[in-house]
Amino acid sequence: MPTPAAPNETLTVYFDGSCPLCTAEINHYKRQKGAERLNFVDVSQEGANPGPDLSPRDAMRRFHVRRADGALVYGARGFVAIWQVLPRWRWAARIGSLPGVPTVMEVGYRLFLPVRPLLSKIASRLGARPANECGCGC
Template sequence: MSEPTANLYYDGSCPMCSAEMKHLAKHKTDQLCLLDIHQAELPPGKTTEDLLTVLHYKAPDGRWLTGLDATLAVWSNTLLGKALTVLRWPVIKPVADSAYNLWARKRYARLYGKAHD
């Protein structure tokens, strides 16, 4: 019996996102599906704009993680992921999350020409 699958929804039109996914594809397990938002079927309750604003990860148990939490979830089983756990330390987490959210808003505005709340 195979393990449940996790899905990571990413923006395939974003050069930086695509580069990260290409690198991640070399290190991921078969239980992680990398899904380009522009080519994948949208999950129930999510819009294209929802998925484009920040990275979305659906865990095998159905939980959704977004932003930096999604990034850390998919990299957690790699050597890089072990080093990234520092980003969840209580004193660093708010700064890391703020930096990611700022980057995500600017990336979205640059690629799609509009701001998103």
């Protein structure tokens, strides 16, 4: 498991802005105390470049966070990294960092990924809106 994020570390969060569910979650994080330490990058935008070690397509398929040292963490560990810098979410980060918990969270996240399009459509019907329309039909 990667070392915990320092509470004052700046993270880059890659997200799919064409997904209403993803956008709703990111908008929630943006409103949190400590969000100034999160740099949000919508990888569904034309010309998005998350770096040489991460394609926009891969960044849209799975949640990725870049640490200040350049290291990528993804999936459940990406969420834990975000929670570590948001004061109101540190309790979740502590739980998510307990031995064995990251593995269980990752299994849950992998089970979630195939149903994300359906949940995103439901979120859209409930009023969630994407940050942008990618035109990909997702």
